[in-house]
Amino acid sequence: MSFPRHRARRLRRSEGLRGLVRETRLSAAGLVYPLFVCPGTKVKKEVGSMPGVYQQSVDQIVEECREMEGLGLPAVILFGLPETKDPRGRSSLEDAGVVQRAIEAIRKAKLKLLVITDVCLCEYTDHGHCGVIEDGEVCNDATLPILAEQAVSHARAGADIVAPSDMMDGRVGAIRQSLDGNGFLDVAILSYAAKYCSGFYGPFREAADSTPQFGDRRSYQMDPANAREAEKEVAQDIEEGADMVMVKPALPYLDIIHRVREKFDVPVAAYNVSGEYAMVKAAAARGWLDEKRVVLEVLTGIQRAGASIIMTYHAKDAARWLKQG
């Protein structure tokens, strides 16, 4: 297979040829757009560290969803900025909560869009941790029933898929049991199975107002140095009933996405997180990177590694660029 009989450049000579032999075809059909729901009406407040990303009231969220549908995007993932916070994140369970009202409004607008909800406590607790605190520590087992109740409340409002991102052990099983017990047999679980303790979540914590008020998330999120452990986390979540699994963040963890794709037979999602978005936006704003080119390259890379679903703040831009061809 050597030169001169084989010339790799033969198949790179035109866009037609390159298109014919292309192994990865990025499409808007696999992109999920994250939205941040806040109280009020006609609120649309840009997140400083995430240009083009907003905290929005329910009415604005519905408009965004309409636009997404027009762009051929299949799904939205909702995060809530509640009116009130307390140590147990009770505002995450209310029928009139921000996320619940947003789901209902999207349903009422008769959009085909799939609604995914982030299930976690950090946006709703006054201490900003993803679980309840007992004796100064994030308590695993006491958090499970609250997460399960939150998932059921999202399902009742009309969510198609719930996505637990808290990293408590056993939450997928607890959520599946509660969903089934309440008759939501067909609401799917997309588990943030391999979620690393990452510096790349920085801008999100501004967007979702969910910065831990003490300590950090190292006692529940994964150590960035571990890959085999990710396989164990994924296996456990599938065993507990996860329909799909997610690796998060995406770019520093492409090897993990690849491993999970090779080893498991459920759909694999990856979260192209806030810090990854902010890096590209900051460099593009200075003219240091070509935004369109880099975004499409990043998303292609994540898909090539093995993710068929990508959660990304670039979703709307990418869908527009893909449409233009």
Ligand code: PBG
């Ligand atoms: C936690 C949650 C986080 C993100 C999604 N869900 C933040 C965290 O764990 O601190 C991060 C998403 C991003 O950075 O874009 N509920």
